[in-house]
Amino acid sequence: MIRVVLVEPEGEYNVGFIARLCKNFLVDELYIVNPKVNISEAIKFSAGGKEFLENAKIVNNFNDAIADVDIKIATSSIADNKGDILRKSIKPWELFPLIQGKRVALIFGRESVGLTREEIFKSDFLLHIPANPSYPVLNLSHAVGIILYEIWKNRGILNNPQTSTISEHSIQLIDKYTETLYKLLKRSDEDYKMYIAMKRAIIRGVKDEEEARVIVHFLRKLYTRIIHNEKEMSNVS
Amino acid sequence: MIRVVLVEPEGEYNVGFIARLCKNFLVDELYIVNPKVNISEAIKFSAGGKEFLENAKIVNNFNDAIADVDIKIATSSIADNKGDILRKSIKPWELFPLIQGKRVALIFGRESVGLTREEIFKSDFLLHIPANPSYPVLNLSHAVGIILYEIWKNRGILNNPQTSTISEHSIQLIDKYTETLYKLLKRSDEDYKMYIAMKRAIIRGVKDEEEARVIVHFLRKLYTRIIHNEKEMSNVS
Structure with a gap:
């Protein structure tokens, strides 16, 4: 079970695009903590993923969004600063073995300031997408897309062990x-x-x-x- | 050398987000064939990738955008229809060995109708991102992000014995x-x-x-x- 959690998202287009990505990669639930956007504006960007916004669970605080899951994955573009244990990260391709068969929350922070240290502390792991060290900050919905893709890929590869042989x-x-x-x-x-x-x-x-x-x-x-x-x-x- | 080629893009936000992704994942060149968007509007969505739009090479036809590269990768959300050899696809994780050390054009079509069969024909491979069969159509800039991420990841992970490529x-x-x-x-x-x-x-x-x-x-x-x-x-x- 995969739940995407957005914490105080600020951009309509991001929220819409994320709903679309939830449909593209078969997410189970979308939770939004205290949204700073107009959901009906966001729907304009959601294309075939509209249903995820219509059914999104809107909650008032972080704890409600991570209740009843087995594993909580926080995300950040800031990671692995020397000496900061809290920000030691796992990479997208290391995620699948950790979450396989579990109820997982993938938690994404605000476009402006990300997740707070307290929110990261309440999570089990911090996931970081490696990118250009001189400009590693991905746009929110693009980070969501990459992580959902990586999980989808691993699901698919495991299901069919390369039976593409010729006669x-x-x-x-x-x-x-x-x-x-x-x-x-x-x-x-x-x-x-x-x-x-x-x-x-x-x-x-x-x-x-x-x-x-x-x-x-x-x-x-x-x-x-x-x-x-x-x-x-x-x-x- | 990685060149991103957008063919007749229609959405300002996509073009802006793609410029940002070019910076996130260290693309070398951005080419735009016959853009249907206002580039200065697109810049608003480009954040730290603004320079890619300021320096984008705008060309009038497809052939000019793929001149002087070694390998041309078309992309599509429609692939692997039975009987259609042209639309047989490679997957993002199969891309890196094909392009390593080469001058590559990654070619993305229109939001509305993608690339034409003629444009795919002029390319060497068709790349397809697998997703939910009942709704596999990713938004343009999210597809770009996933493919650039996959290349970036391989660059970093391999680093790099596997240089058994051909000229x-x-x-x-x-x-x-x-x-x-x-x-x-x-x-x-x-x-x-x-x-x-x-x-x-x-x-x-x-x-x-x-x-x-x-x-x-x-x-x-x-x-x-x-x-x-x-x-x-x-x-x-």
Whole structure:
């Protein structure tokens, strides 16, 4: 269960964009603590995520927004200042193992001043998105987007362990036609390299069965074109 | 070298936010093709990334924006429709090995209708951010943010043994010869698929410069064999 918590957001467009992102990345709940924006203005920026604003839970204080979750993740663009244990951060790609299977609140502070130290203290971790050290401050909704994307990505990758393989039949045909073409062109013993390099590159690089079939078709047409021409030529001579 | 290319952007806030993201994630250049927004309005949303809008290169057509880069990455929220080779996509986390050490253009389409098929065709890969299947359409600047973050993350994490990339020259030659061969074989408009699938599989799959050169040699020999035969035939007849 993923809950996004916005603490005193100040920009209509950010609140709207975040609702849209909640829909894009299948968030479960949106909580807003003491909003400084007009929600009906924000809806204009929410596109297909409008329902998240219509159903957003508006609360008056921070504690109400983090009640009944298992793990609370504060966020900040200021992190890892030397000697400041509270601001030691985890990175977005370290988040998933911590929250997997749990009820999590992802907590985002005010555009102007972020979260207070007290709010960070009440949370379990501080998450920081690394960026250009000379200007690391992301706009609020863009930070939300990156973190939700990173969680979504990990959910998806875990569910399907890379089953994008191509059939043995297509591998055989790629092998056969690259070999046949190389034999047509072969001048020296060194030329076997053409066959090996091409075959391997294609088999490594091909994305799925559909792409494999198009490539086999291409190789076969190259072959028949050469053979066809050379038959014609031998008929003439 | 990373260039962000916006094609006919329509929203001031998006253009401004993207300038800010360019600064957050150390982009090198911002190109805008035929902007539909007022740039000075957009600057209001750019915060610390103002300089990217002041220095943005405004061009009149798509080709000018992708000149002089090594690899062109189109983006779309519509991808992987069955049977559509052109829209087969790579994912953000698959991008870095393809662009490492190269001059790359990351190309983003119009908020309303995205990139045209012709614009995707002129690019080398189509990148797609996976999201909620029932509402996968991200707002433009949020898509830019996620992709720039993913590149930034990889730059930082790797830092960087994996420099087994191939040269821009080899990419150009692979592109050129697969396109030339496809044109020799072309019978129907559908046949562009052969070119797209073959080029992408080889560029993805090729392991190093040595292998790339052998493959280019193979493609060139296939081409000269066909051309040579057909010259002979036309001399005879």
